Amino acid sequence: MSKQEQHWEKSRGLLFMTLAIWFVFSIGIFLFGAEMNEVTGPFGYPLTYWFTCQGSLGAFVILIFWFANRQEKIDEEFGFSERGDD
């Protein structure tokens, strides 16, 4: 397998992992919205309510930065990272 194919395989793996986490916070937890709202979440808010106000939103921010760092590592590993500016 060429270097490029390996790079793409790893990138695709990272994509699936990212989308899986995205799925949990954007869709998965809201399948059980009513049940989860009975539980008290962070800062004392009802749990599902907290996810819609802060939890999911914050998780997406962290997820994107995590994804960007992981992808950069993959690019460096195969020598495909760009030189210079940031």
Add this chain to the structure above:
Amino acid sequence: MKGNFIDNLPKVYGIYTGGFLAFIIIMSIGEQMGMTSKAIGICFVAFTVAIYAIIGYLSRTAQADAYYVAGRQVPTVFNGMATAADWMSGASFVAMAGGIYFKGYGYMALLVGWTGGYVLVASLLAPYLRKFGCYTVPDFIGTRYGGNLSRFMAVVVLTVASFTYVTAQINATGTIASVALDIPFQYAVYVGLVSILLCSMLGGMRGVTWTQVAQYIVLIIAYLLPVFWISNKMGAGFFPHFMLADEVSRIAELEAQFGFVKNSAENLKEVPKGLAGITKAHSAVNATPWAFISLALAMMMGTASLPHVMMRYFTTPSVKAARKSVGWSLFFIFLLYSSAPMLATLSKLSLIDPTLPTGIIGKSISEVQAIDWYQNWNSANLMFVSDFNGNGTLELNEFFMGGKAVVLATPEIAGLPYVISGLVAAGGMAAAMSTADGLILAIANAISHDVYYKIIDPKAETAKRLVVARVLLVVIGFAGATIAAMEIQGILGSVIWAFDFAMSGLFFPLVLGVWWKRANREGAIAGMALGLISGAGYLVWVRNGGSGFLGITQLTFGIFGSAVSLVAMVVVSLMTSAPNAATQKMVDEVRIPSGKSILGKQH
């Protein structure tokens, strides 16, 4: 100042922010000294718009890559701010907290959808389109799939989606300008339009980028300052985001105590159009999982297909920077979106809790009608009370408010000085202007670059191309303003439609262009055309009394449109021949960040 402009950005915008804060302080001193509320409103809007116009003038350019992609040198954090301003429209700023106030959980699907979409932008599209080196979104479609028809179809989808969106934004600038400057809406719309064009005409993407950063700073101060101030004044908590749990449970307690009494249709006839009462629980789950998820999903896929957002990531210096920049964009959006539910909570509690001095439920009707702020907002057609049951006391079901009032009136209800209301008007103006600028530029650039330069006259010189681009900018702006002046539909409804149109036609052609090498021209054309037509058809059907299916409503028709688009694209691609070797090699090139972009620096 030494060094070039880009190196000095933190300093420049630092001084700008300090200057804006100083302006707020001067205005509040002016208020103490007897400046009228009208004069303060005019000063806020005029001062901020003048600054944007100056930035727009200083960013003027005669180069194609500066005009189309800001010279590809916008640093990640600043591009994040510009994208956040581009993204957060008049609807986010003025209407979102109101939507949460009235509809609670079911509405908050929009919060999840409008943020979660950025994960798709960062992982599926933005870095690859940046590597491609295109000027516009149809530029990617046209080059990846080849042929003028695919390029043209992409321009059509882009125009339908963006134009639906932009009329709502021009409408919002007109509303705010008409209130702040006290002129009729029909003229205020054009005042708004001229302000918008001042930012983008001379500098194109470069001008829009630097005004959007300035607009973000104004709008975020204008949103957060009142939220923190009200929370502290009510004694609800120093940092509302972490400290409102008691207030949220107090609202639930009051809801249980008052109950949601249903008004008769006859009584509701009295209520002015556009106003609503509290009929849904604040923090309880009041929508089915599918209703919530389908709306969130439509907004997420729409986010990843809207060209005015995508083109912001063409302006970063590198692919790596494009990825990081998406993270920063969402961070800056998060600051406002996570505050909207807090504002809705504070606003609702201050109105309905009888133990608070601002609470009006349980007071006598005549007492409420004598309150100053009630009279102001009642005459602005944003508040209304009526004694339906004739007991002389205001009940929860007898109080009505417009969605905009949550953001616009809460500072006044909570007893904040008028200078805050002026600030909020400037913030709303900044939010609507920045989005309108991004959208008008997206349409004008697509038509000037993809239709005029790439299809009609490929030999045109740069100077001529930029003249065409600017003329289109003005024409599209005026067309949008003219439709906005007719006031056909509400702000929020048309914004949601724009997302559905974009995802129906563009989501799969864009994503599969990067992630599926086998996707070819015929498939992409079928995907765009059938997706857009079936989505639009579904909307028309449901609007005309059609029952719909699978719980897909007129707000989520993009789910149907994009499903048709996906099937059409896969089936047609597989039925026709695979893309040629050159195209396949191009896709391989797009997938690695290093090396030259596919399209040259000047193209």
